[in-house]
Amino acid sequence: MRPAAQQPPWPDEDELERVLKQISTLPPLVFAGEARSLTSALGAVAEGRAFLLQAGDCAESFAEFSADAIRDKLKIILQMAVVLTYGAGVPVVKVGRMAGQFAKPRTSSTEIVGGVELDTFRGHMVNDDAPYAEARVPDPTRLVAAYHQSASTLNLLRAFTKGGFADLSQAHIWNQQFVASSEEGRRYEQIATEIDRALRFMEACGIDLAREQSLHQVDFYTSHEALILGYEEALTRRDSLTGDFYDCSAHMLWAGERSRQVDGAHVEFLAGIRNPLGCKIGPSTTPEEVLATCERLNPDRVPGRLTLIARMGAGRVSEALPPLLEAVRDSGHIVAWACDPMHGNTFVTNGGHKTRRFDDILGELRGFFDAHHRAGTWPGGVHVELTGDDVTECLGGFGDIVEDQLHERYTTACDPRLNARQSIDLAFRIAELLRD
Ligand code: TRP
Ligand code: MN
Numbered sequence: 001m002r003p004a005a006q007q008p009p010w011p012d013e014d015e016l017e018r019v020l021k022q023i024s025t026l027p028p029l030v031f032a033g034e035a036r037s038l039t040s041a042l043g044a045v046a047e048g049r050a051f052l053l054q055a056g057d058c059a060e061s062f063a064e065f066s067a068d069a070i071r072d073k074l075k076i077i078l079q080m081a082v083v084l085t086y087g088a089g090v091p092v093v094k095v096g097r098m099a100g101q102f103a104k105p106r107t108s109s110t111e112i113v114g115g116v117e118l119d120t121f122r123g124h125m126v127n128d129d130a131p132y133a134e135a136r137v138p139d140p141t142r143l144v145a146a147y148h149q150s151a152s153t154l155n156l157l158r159a160f161t162k163g164g165f166a167d168l169s170q171a172h173i174w175n176q177q178f179v180a181s182s183e184e185g186r187r188y189e190q191i192a193t194e195i196d197r198a199l200r201f202m203e204a205c206g207i208d209l210a211r212e213q214s215l216h217q218v219d220f221y222t223s224h225e226a227l228i229l230g231y232e233e234a235l236t237r238r239d240s241l242t243g244d245f246y247d248c249s250a251h252m253l254w255a256g257e258r259s260r261q262v263d264g265a266h267v268e269f270l271a272g273i274r275n276p277l278g279c280k281i282g283p284s285t286t287p288e289e290v291l292a293t294c295e296r297l298n299p300d301r302v303p304g305r306l307t308l309i310a311r312m313g314a315g316r317v318s319e320a321l322p323p324l325l326e327a328v329r330d331s332g333h334i335v336a337w338a339c340d341p342m343h344g345n346t347f348v349t350n351g352g353h354k355t356r357r358f359d360d361i362l363g364e365l366r367g368f369f370d371a372h373h374r375a376g377t378w379p380g381g382v383h384v385e386l387t388g389d390d391v392t393e394c395l396g397g398f399g400d401i402v403e404d405q406l407h408e409r410y411t412t413a414c415d416p417r418l419n420a421r422q423s424i425d426l427a428f429r430i431a432e433l434l435r436d
Pocket of ligand 2: 385
Protein backbone atom coordinates (compact mmCIF):
# COMPACT_ATOMS: atom_id res chain seq x y z
CA MET A 1 0.00 0.00 0.00
CA ARG A 2 1.37 3.38 -1.00
CA PRO A 3 0.81 6.37 1.30
CA ALA A 4 -2.48 8.16 0.62
CA ALA A 5 -2.46 11.89 1.27
CA GLN A 6 -5.54 13.81 2.42
CA GLN A 7 -7.66 10.88 3.66
CA PRO A 8 -10.20 11.83 6.36
CA PRO A 9 -9.73 10.52 9.92
CA TRP A 10 -12.78 8.22 9.80
CA PRO A 11 -13.70 7.45 13.43
CA ASP A 12 -15.01 3.94 12.74
CA GLU A 13 -13.12 1.88 10.15
CA ASP A 14 -15.66 -0.96 10.30
CA GLU A 15 -18.51 1.34 9.43
CA LEU A 16 -16.46 2.76 6.56
CA GLU A 17 -15.85 -0.75 5.24
CA ARG A 18 -19.58 -1.56 5.43
CA VAL A 19 -20.48 1.58 3.53
CA LEU A 20 -17.85 1.04 0.84
CA LYS A 21 -19.04 -2.50 0.40
CA GLN A 22 -22.56 -1.21 -0.12
CA ILE A 23 -21.37 1.35 -2.69
CA SER A 24 -19.53 -1.34 -4.58
CA THR A 25 -22.89 -3.07 -5.22
CA LEU A 26 -24.60 0.08 -6.55
CA PRO A 27 -24.94 0.70 -10.30
CA PRO A 28 -22.13 2.64 -12.00
CA LEU A 29 -22.89 6.31 -12.65
CA VAL A 30 -21.26 6.46 -16.07
CA PHE A 31 -20.62 3.91 -18.78
CA ALA A 32 -17.06 3.05 -19.83
CA GLY A 33 -17.88 3.79 -23.48
CA GLU A 34 -18.66 7.40 -22.51
CA ALA A 35 -15.27 7.73 -20.83
CA ARG A 36 -13.68 6.48 -24.04
CA SER A 37 -15.61 9.11 -26.05
CA LEU A 38 -14.25 11.78 -23.73
CA THR A 39 -10.71 10.46 -24.17
CA SER A 40 -11.06 10.83 -27.91
CA ALA A 41 -12.60 14.32 -27.59
CA LEU A 42 -9.68 15.30 -25.35
CA GLY A 43 -7.35 13.73 -27.89
CA ALA A 44 -8.49 16.47 -30.27
CA VAL A 45 -7.64 18.99 -27.54
CA ALA A 46 -4.17 17.48 -27.10
CA GLU A 47 -3.62 17.70 -30.86
CA GLY A 48 -4.71 21.33 -31.10
CA ARG A 49 -8.07 20.79 -32.78
CA ALA A 50 -10.44 21.52 -29.89
CA PHE A 51 -10.69 23.49 -26.65
CA LEU A 52 -11.59 22.14 -23.21
CA LEU A 53 -14.06 24.01 -21.01
CA GLN A 54 -14.07 22.40 -17.56
CA ALA A 55 -16.20 24.29 -15.07
CA GLY A 56 -18.37 24.08 -11.99
CA ASP A 57 -18.39 24.52 -8.25
CA CYS A 58 -15.31 24.39 -6.09
CA ALA A 59 -17.30 22.04 -3.88
CA GLU A 60 -20.82 20.83 -4.56
CA SER A 61 -23.09 21.08 -1.56
CA PHE A 62 -25.68 18.79 0.03
CA ALA A 63 -27.50 21.91 1.21
CA GLU A 64 -27.74 23.70 -2.12
CA PHE A 65 -29.05 20.84 -4.19
CA SER A 66 -31.92 21.71 -6.49
CA ALA A 67 -33.03 21.39 -10.08
CA ASP A 68 -32.73 25.15 -10.48
CA ALA A 69 -29.12 25.22 -9.29
CA ILE A 70 -28.15 22.42 -11.69
CA ARG A 71 -29.99 24.08 -14.56
CA ASP A 72 -28.45 27.48 -13.91
CA LYS A 73 -24.94 26.06 -13.74
CA LEU A 74 -25.53 24.23 -17.01
CA LYS A 75 -26.90 27.42 -18.57
CA ILE A 76 -23.76 29.36 -17.84
CA ILE A 77 -21.51 26.58 -19.12
CA LEU A 78 -23.55 26.38 -22.34
CA GLN A 79 -23.34 30.15 -22.72
CA MET A 80 -19.57 30.08 -22.30
CA ALA A 81 -19.37 27.23 -24.79
CA VAL A 82 -21.41 29.20 -27.33
CA VAL A 83 -19.20 32.25 -26.91
CA LEU A 84 -16.06 30.14 -27.36
CA THR A 85 -17.36 28.04 -30.25
CA TYR A 86 -18.79 30.99 -32.13
CA GLY A 87 -16.14 33.50 -31.14
CA ALA A 88 -13.09 31.35 -31.76
CA GLY A 89 -14.46 28.83 -34.23
CA VAL A 90 -13.08 25.79 -32.42
CA PRO A 91 -15.03 22.82 -31.09
CA VAL A 92 -15.47 22.99 -27.32
CA VAL A 93 -15.32 19.89 -25.12
CA LYS A 94 -17.70 20.48 -22.21
CA VAL A 95 -16.83 18.95 -18.86
CA GLY A 96 -18.59 19.85 -15.60
CA ARG A 97 -16.98 19.89 -12.17
CA MET A 98 -20.36 18.45 -11.31
CA ALA A 99 -22.13 15.30 -10.13
CA GLY A 100 -19.36 14.15 -7.79
CA GLN A 101 -17.22 17.14 -6.74
CA PHE A 102 -17.84 16.66 -3.01
CA ALA A 103 -14.41 16.25 -1.40
CA LYS A 104 -11.84 18.92 -0.60
CA PRO A 105 -8.14 18.59 0.14
CA ARG A 106 -7.01 20.78 3.05
CA THR A 107 -3.68 22.38 3.85
CA SER A 108 -4.30 22.11 7.59
CA SER A 109 -6.35 19.48 9.41
CA THR A 110 -7.76 21.95 11.93
CA GLU A 111 -8.91 25.56 11.89
CA ILE A 112 -9.80 28.13 14.52
CA VAL A 113 -13.43 29.28 14.43
CA GLY A 114 -14.48 31.87 17.02
CA GLY A 115 -11.50 30.97 19.19
CA VAL A 116 -12.25 27.22 19.09
CA GLU A 117 -10.08 24.71 17.27
CA LEU A 118 -12.17 22.51 14.95
CA ASP A 119 -11.34 19.79 12.44
CA THR A 120 -11.50 21.33 8.97
CA PHE A 121 -14.39 20.92 6.58
CA ARG A 122 -13.42 18.30 3.95
CA GLY A 123 -16.43 18.44 1.65
CA HIS A 124 -19.97 17.17 2.10
CA MET A 125 -19.06 13.59 1.24
CA VAL A 126 -16.96 13.57 4.42
CA ASN A 127 -18.31 16.00 7.03
CA ASP A 128 -20.44 19.12 7.48
CA ASP A 129 -19.23 22.70 7.28
CA ALA A 130 -21.19 23.92 10.35
CA PRO A 131 -18.84 25.50 12.91
CA TYR A 132 -19.04 22.99 15.77
CA ALA A 133 -17.08 19.88 16.63
CA GLU A 134 -19.77 17.19 16.05
CA ALA A 135 -20.51 18.51 12.58
CA ARG A 136 -16.89 18.06 11.61
CA VAL A 137 -16.68 14.36 12.50
CA PRO A 138 -16.28 12.35 9.26
CA ASP A 139 -19.37 10.25 8.59
CA PRO A 140 -19.10 7.40 6.04
CA THR A 141 -22.84 7.40 5.30
CA ARG A 142 -22.17 10.73 3.56
CA LEU A 143 -20.39 8.75 0.83
CA VAL A 144 -23.69 7.05 -0.01
CA ALA A 145 -25.51 10.38 0.02
CA ALA A 146 -22.87 11.80 -2.36
CA TYR A 147 -23.40 8.85 -4.69
CA HIS A 148 -27.17 9.46 -4.79
CA GLN A 149 -26.85 13.21 -5.27
CA SER A 150 -24.37 12.56 -8.08
CA ALA A 151 -26.83 10.13 -9.69
CA SER A 152 -29.71 12.61 -9.66
CA THR A 153 -27.52 15.48 -10.81
CA LEU A 154 -26.19 13.41 -13.68
CA ASN A 155 -29.69 12.28 -14.58
CA LEU A 156 -30.89 15.86 -14.91
CA LEU A 157 -27.78 16.87 -16.84
CA ARG A 158 -28.37 14.05 -19.30
CA ALA A 159 -32.02 15.04 -19.68
CA PHE A 160 -31.14 18.69 -20.30
CA THR A 161 -28.27 18.08 -22.68
CA LYS A 162 -29.97 15.40 -24.76
CA GLY A 163 -33.62 16.36 -24.40
CA GLY A 164 -33.88 19.74 -26.11
CA PHE A 165 -32.75 22.24 -23.48
CA ALA A 166 -29.26 22.52 -25.01
CA ASP A 167 -30.64 22.96 -28.54
CA LEU A 168 -28.86 25.88 -30.22
CA SER A 169 -32.25 27.43 -30.93
CA GLN A 170 -32.58 27.86 -27.13
CA ALA A 171 -29.44 30.01 -26.82
CA HIS A 172 -31.48 33.10 -25.83
CA ILE A 173 -33.19 31.24 -23.00
CA TRP A 174 -29.90 30.39 -21.26
CA ASN A 175 -29.28 34.08 -20.69
CA GLN A 176 -30.68 34.71 -17.21
CA GLN A 177 -32.56 37.90 -16.47
CA PHE A 178 -29.91 39.52 -14.29
CA VAL A 179 -27.29 38.76 -16.94
CA ALA A 180 -29.32 39.86 -19.96
CA SER A 181 -29.61 43.38 -18.62
CA SER A 182 -25.83 43.76 -18.27
CA GLU A 183 -23.12 44.76 -20.73
CA GLU A 184 -21.75 41.22 -21.13
CA GLY A 185 -25.30 39.82 -21.29
CA ARG A 186 -26.12 42.08 -24.23
CA ARG A 187 -22.93 41.04 -25.95
CA TYR A 188 -24.01 37.42 -25.52
CA GLU A 189 -27.51 38.22 -26.83
CA GLN A 190 -25.89 39.47 -30.02
CA ILE A 191 -24.16 36.15 -30.62
CA ALA A 192 -27.40 34.27 -29.94
CA THR A 193 -29.13 36.45 -32.53
CA GLU A 194 -26.37 35.81 -35.06
CA ILE A 195 -26.73 32.08 -34.45
CA ASP A 196 -30.49 32.34 -35.13
CA ARG A 197 -29.72 34.06 -38.37
CA ALA A 198 -27.11 31.46 -39.36
CA LEU A 199 -29.60 28.68 -38.64
CA ARG A 200 -32.29 30.35 -40.78
CA PHE A 201 -29.70 30.84 -43.52
CA MET A 202 -28.81 27.15 -43.54
CA GLU A 203 -32.49 26.24 -43.60
CA ALA A 204 -33.09 28.62 -46.51
CA CYS A 205 -30.23 26.92 -48.32
CA GLY A 206 -32.18 23.67 -48.15
CA ILE A 207 -30.45 22.01 -45.20
CA ASP A 208 -32.88 20.01 -43.09
CA LEU A 209 -31.94 21.30 -39.64
CA ALA A 210 -34.26 18.89 -37.87
CA ARG A 211 -32.05 16.03 -39.02
CA GLU A 212 -28.80 17.57 -37.74
CA GLN A 213 -28.54 15.99 -34.28
CA SER A 214 -25.48 18.05 -33.36
CA LEU A 215 -27.52 21.28 -33.42
CA HIS A 216 -30.00 19.91 -30.92
CA GLN A 217 -27.85 18.34 -28.23
CA VAL A 218 -24.43 18.45 -26.61
CA ASP A 219 -22.08 15.87 -25.20
CA PHE A 220 -21.63 16.93 -21.61
CA TYR A 221 -19.19 15.07 -19.36
CA THR A 222 -18.66 15.01 -15.60
CA SER A 223 -15.46 15.17 -13.56
CA HIS A 224 -14.18 15.60 -10.03
CA GLU A 225 -11.02 15.32 -7.99
CA ALA A 226 -10.43 11.65 -7.13
CA LEU A 227 -9.66 12.37 -3.48
CA ILE A 228 -11.45 9.83 -1.30
CA LEU A 229 -9.84 6.66 -2.61
CA GLY A 230 -12.22 4.21 -0.95
CA TYR A 231 -15.18 5.82 -2.71
CA GLU A 232 -13.46 5.85 -6.08
CA GLU A 233 -12.33 2.24 -5.70
CA ALA A 234 -15.85 1.15 -4.75
CA LEU A 235 -17.14 2.61 -8.02
CA THR A 236 -14.38 1.10 -10.16
CA ARG A 237 -15.70 -1.66 -12.39
CA ARG A 238 -14.35 -3.91 -15.09
CA ASP A 239 -15.80 -2.95 -18.46
CA SER A 240 -17.52 -5.97 -19.98
CA LEU A 241 -16.65 -4.88 -23.54
CA THR A 242 -12.89 -4.41 -23.15
CA GLY A 243 -12.04 -6.03 -19.82
CA ASP A 244 -10.40 -2.77 -18.68
CA PHE A 245 -11.07 -1.04 -15.35
CA TYR A 246 -12.96 2.25 -15.27
CA ASP A 247 -13.82 4.46 -12.33
CA CYS A 248 -17.54 4.83 -13.03
CA SER A 249 -18.08 7.70 -10.55
CA ALA A 250 -17.41 10.22 -13.36
CA HIS A 251 -16.09 10.40 -16.89
CA MET A 252 -12.87 12.20 -15.95
CA LEU A 253 -10.94 12.20 -12.65
CA TRP A 254 -8.07 14.38 -11.61
CA ALA A 255 -5.30 14.39 -9.03
CA GLY A 256 -4.90 17.58 -7.04
CA GLU A 257 -1.76 19.59 -6.43
CA ARG A 258 -1.68 18.04 -2.94
CA SER A 259 -2.22 14.44 -4.03
CA ARG A 260 -0.24 14.16 -7.26
CA GLN A 261 2.91 12.53 -5.77
CA VAL A 262 4.15 10.15 -8.47
CA ASP A 263 4.76 7.41 -5.89
CA GLY A 264 1.58 8.14 -3.91
CA ALA A 265 -1.65 6.19 -3.67
CA HIS A 266 -3.78 8.59 -5.74
CA VAL A 267 -1.53 8.38 -8.77
CA GLU A 268 -1.30 4.62 -8.35
CA PHE A 269 -5.11 4.39 -8.39
CA LEU A 270 -5.41 6.68 -11.42
CA ALA A 271 -2.73 4.74 -13.31
CA GLY A 272 -4.90 1.63 -12.94
CA ILE A 273 -8.10 3.00 -14.47
CA ARG A 274 -8.74 3.80 -18.13
CA ASN A 275 -10.71 7.05 -17.73
CA PRO A 276 -9.27 10.27 -19.11
CA LEU A 277 -7.25 11.86 -16.29
CA GLY A 278 -6.28 15.31 -15.13
CA CYS A 279 -3.39 16.35 -12.95
CA LYS A 280 -3.16 19.77 -11.34
CA ILE A 281 0.32 21.26 -11.31
CA GLY A 282 1.40 24.23 -9.22
CA PRO A 283 4.28 26.70 -9.60
CA SER A 284 6.84 24.59 -7.72
CA THR A 285 6.44 21.63 -10.10
CA THR A 286 9.71 20.61 -11.73
CA PRO A 287 10.11 19.39 -15.33
CA GLU A 288 11.29 16.04 -13.93
CA GLU A 289 8.07 15.68 -11.93
CA VAL A 290 5.92 16.49 -14.93
CA LEU A 291 7.71 13.98 -17.12
CA ALA A 292 7.48 11.32 -14.41
CA THR A 293 3.74 12.06 -14.17
CA CYS A 294 3.32 11.68 -17.94
CA GLU A 295 5.29 8.44 -17.92
CA ARG A 296 3.26 7.05 -15.00
CA LEU A 297 -0.21 8.13 -16.12
CA ASN A 298 0.16 7.86 -19.87
CA PRO A 299 2.98 5.42 -20.69
CA ASP A 300 1.31 4.47 -23.99
CA ARG A 301 1.11 8.14 -25.00
CA VAL A 302 -2.58 8.01 -25.84
CA PRO A 303 -3.81 11.46 -26.92
CA GLY A 304 -6.57 12.60 -24.54
CA ARG A 305 -5.60 10.26 -21.72
CA LEU A 306 -3.84 12.99 -19.72
CA THR A 307 -4.68 16.66 -19.24
CA LEU A 308 -2.17 18.73 -17.28
CA ILE A 309 -3.98 21.55 -15.50
CA ALA A 310 -1.57 24.37 -14.66
CA ARG A 311 -2.49 26.52 -11.61
CA MET A 312 0.47 28.80 -11.29
CA GLY A 313 -0.86 32.20 -10.21
CA ALA A 314 -0.84 35.35 -12.34
CA GLY A 315 2.52 36.44 -10.95
CA ARG A 316 4.33 33.16 -11.57
CA VAL A 317 2.87 31.65 -14.70
CA SER A 318 5.31 33.36 -17.08
CA GLU A 319 8.36 31.98 -15.33
CA ALA A 320 6.97 28.65 -14.02
CA LEU A 321 5.07 27.31 -17.04
CA PRO A 322 7.50 27.61 -20.02
CA PRO A 323 10.08 25.08 -18.75
CA LEU A 324 7.28 22.55 -18.23
CA LEU A 325 5.79 23.12 -21.68
CA GLU A 326 9.21 22.72 -23.26
CA ALA A 327 10.05 19.59 -21.30
CA VAL A 328 6.81 17.85 -22.28
CA ARG A 329 7.07 19.02 -25.88
CA ASP A 330 10.68 17.78 -26.22
CA SER A 331 9.90 14.44 -24.57
CA GLY A 332 7.36 13.55 -27.23
CA HIS A 333 4.64 13.01 -24.63
CA ILE A 334 1.17 14.01 -25.77
CA VAL A 335 -0.93 15.88 -23.22
CA ALA A 336 -3.76 18.37 -23.29
CA TRP A 337 -2.76 21.58 -21.47
CA ALA A 338 -5.43 23.43 -19.51
CA CYS A 339 -5.18 26.57 -17.39
CA ASP A 340 -6.75 26.72 -13.94
CA PRO A 341 -6.52 30.49 -13.36
CA MET A 342 -8.37 30.25 -10.05
CA HIS A 343 -6.34 28.37 -7.45
CA GLY A 344 -3.05 30.24 -7.78
CA ASN A 345 -4.83 33.55 -7.26
CA THR A 346 -6.73 33.09 -4.02
CA PHE A 347 -6.18 35.40 -1.04
CA VAL A 348 -8.03 36.39 2.12
CA THR A 349 -9.28 39.97 2.55
CA ASN A 350 -8.97 41.92 5.77
CA GLY A 351 -12.67 41.25 6.21
CA GLY A 352 -11.88 37.52 6.26
CA HIS A 353 -13.30 36.51 2.85
CA LYS A 354 -11.37 34.15 0.61
CA THR A 355 -11.46 35.81 -2.79
CA ARG A 356 -9.84 36.22 -6.23
CA ARG A 357 -9.45 39.20 -8.49
CA PHE A 358 -10.97 38.96 -11.94
CA ASP A 359 -7.89 40.77 -13.27
CA ASP A 360 -5.54 38.17 -11.77
CA ILE A 361 -7.60 35.40 -13.34
CA LEU A 362 -7.32 37.15 -16.70
CA GLY A 363 -3.64 37.83 -16.11
CA GLU A 364 -2.89 34.16 -15.54
CA LEU A 365 -4.84 33.23 -18.67
CA ARG A 366 -2.85 35.73 -20.71
CA GLY A 367 0.40 34.34 -19.32
CA PHE A 368 -0.78 30.81 -20.16
CA PHE A 369 -1.65 31.68 -23.76
CA ASP A 370 1.55 33.62 -24.16
CA ALA A 371 3.71 30.76 -22.85
CA HIS A 372 2.07 28.36 -25.30
CA HIS A 373 2.52 30.77 -28.14
CA ARG A 374 6.24 30.96 -27.42
CA ALA A 375 6.63 27.20 -26.97
CA GLY A 376 4.69 26.44 -30.12
CA THR A 377 2.19 24.35 -28.15
CA TRP A 378 -1.62 24.48 -27.98
CA PRO A 379 -3.32 26.27 -25.06
CA GLY A 380 -5.89 23.52 -24.85
CA GLY A 381 -8.43 24.70 -22.33
CA VAL A 382 -9.54 26.26 -19.08
CA HIS A 383 -10.62 24.91 -15.74
CA VAL A 384 -12.73 27.38 -13.76
CA GLU A 385 -14.86 27.58 -10.63
CA LEU A 386 -18.18 29.28 -11.29
CA THR A 387 -21.85 29.36 -10.47
CA GLY A 388 -24.93 30.45 -12.38
CA ASP A 389 -25.97 32.59 -9.43
CA ASP A 390 -25.52 36.29 -8.85
CA VAL A 391 -22.94 35.81 -6.08
CA THR A 392 -20.31 38.27 -4.83
CA GLU A 393 -17.30 36.06 -4.25
CA CYS A 394 -14.66 37.22 -6.77
CA LEU A 395 -13.56 40.85 -7.06
CA GLY A 396 -13.81 42.97 -10.20
CA GLY A 397 -15.36 42.25 -13.57
CA PHE A 398 -17.78 44.55 -15.37
CA GLY A 399 -20.06 44.85 -12.35
CA ASP A 400 -16.84 45.73 -10.49
CA ILE A 401 -17.43 43.95 -7.21
CA VAL A 402 -15.35 45.61 -4.48
CA GLU A 403 -14.16 44.24 -1.14
CA ASP A 404 -16.97 45.83 0.86
CA GLN A 405 -19.53 43.95 -1.22
CA LEU A 406 -18.13 40.44 -0.79
CA HIS A 407 -20.33 39.71 2.24
CA GLU A 408 -23.56 40.51 0.33
CA ARG A 409 -23.99 37.19 -1.48
CA TYR A 410 -21.05 35.04 -0.45
CA THR A 411 -22.49 31.52 -0.49
CA THR A 412 -19.70 29.18 -1.61
CA ALA A 413 -19.09 25.98 0.36
CA CYS A 414 -15.38 26.42 -0.28
CA ASP A 415 -13.45 28.63 -2.76
CA PRO A 416 -14.82 31.86 -4.33
CA ARG A 417 -16.54 31.33 -7.69
CA LEU A 418 -17.07 33.54 -10.71
CA ASN A 419 -20.68 34.64 -10.98
CA ALA A 420 -22.67 34.34 -14.21
CA ARG A 421 -21.68 37.77 -15.53
CA GLN A 422 -18.01 37.33 -14.73
CA SER A 423 -18.09 33.89 -16.38
CA ILE A 424 -19.51 35.18 -19.65
CA ASP A 425 -17.09 38.09 -19.60
CA LEU A 426 -14.26 35.61 -19.14
CA ALA A 427 -15.49 33.49 -22.07
CA PHE A 428 -15.34 36.56 -24.35
CA ARG A 429 -11.78 37.29 -23.23
CA ILE A 430 -10.71 33.68 -23.81
CA ALA A 431 -12.30 33.71 -27.27
CA GLU A 432 -10.23 36.81 -28.04
CA LEU A 433 -7.05 35.14 -26.81
CA LEU A 434 -7.85 32.11 -28.98
CA ARG A 435 -8.39 34.26 -32.05
CA ASP A 436 -5.16 36.23 -31.68
N1 TRP B 1 -23.48 19.99 -30.50
C1 TRP B 1 -22.63 21.11 -30.87
C2 TRP B 1 -21.58 21.35 -29.78
O1 TRP B 1 -21.68 20.80 -28.70
C3 TRP B 1 -23.43 22.38 -31.11
C4 TRP B 1 -24.24 22.83 -29.94
C5 TRP B 1 -25.55 22.50 -29.65
C6 TRP B 1 -23.81 23.70 -28.89
N2 TRP B 1 -25.97 23.10 -28.51
C7 TRP B 1 -24.92 23.85 -28.02
C8 TRP B 1 -22.61 24.37 -28.64
C9 TRP B 1 -24.78 24.61 -26.85
C10 TRP B 1 -22.51 25.11 -27.47
C11 TRP B 1 -23.60 25.25 -26.60
O2 TRP B 1 -20.65 22.08 -30.00
MN1 MN C 1 -11.36 25.18 -5.34
